[in-house]
Amino acid sequence: MPELPDVESFARYVEFTSLHKPIESVRVRTREILEGVSPQRLGGALRGHRLCGTRRHGKFLFVRSDGGASLVLHFGMTGKPVSFKDPTGEPSHSRLLLRFADGYHLSFDCQRKLGLASLTKDEEGYLRSKEVGPDALEVSFQTFRDILAARRGMAKSTLMNQKVVAGLGNLVTDELLFQARLHPRETLDRVGSRKLRTLYEKMKAVLEALIDCIVHSRGLPGGYVLAHREPGGKCPRCGAGLQDIKFGGRTAYFCPRCQRQS
DNA sequence: CGTGGCTCCTGGCGGC
């Protein structure tokens, strides 16, 4: 599930459900998802404090506590935050559980254990240590262009590389390459500045549209290839059969007619 | 620097 738009919706969800309430207990249900922090230290840093805000960077979500530390969440393929009251409402793959003084809970639910939870007092430092690039929604065109100028790889893999730009996953990348009419294997150093500008603008537009879809639970905008992204799917623009190619285990879908390789 | 292959993990689906 989680690409940038999903994580943005998670941030809003946590803000809406779980801020400003004393944390009574912290339970680690699955130790393996903790990164560089023990259950004891995590509990010690959060218990008795209140969550007071969130910050999303790429696919990372920082949840700040008023004790000065931030809980870091990365959702992998299947993670999501779940708020509930009755203990029987705990999701089946709850890995980390906070209980608040008002009786509500916040669970980090993560079926495949590919997500992680960590703790940091320095969000910038944390991102730096992982060499995470600028957030895809925040990055200026200037920076975007400069970063891509140093890249020789194929558009699909370059854009999905979190060290280049943070937040774009498999689905979002397919959509924005479709919108910008770029073949996934196109090398970005061959793309003219006009087209690069288009790519940048489509990136923002697609991300904003998808966030909008999720938070208002609306369907995809017309013309999006995402709705047709399956074997046998047809291009919503020209009707041609979509093609798929593998990039290191991930499948990219594209329209062979609209997205020509130059 | 870039690519492809493998790994981590769980679960759902289709094929035999």
Next chain:
DNA sequence: TGCCGCCAGGAGCCAC
């Protein structure tokens, strides 16, 4: 019904 391989919106590591 059972078993098997494949696939899934993520990412790190390693060999080349």
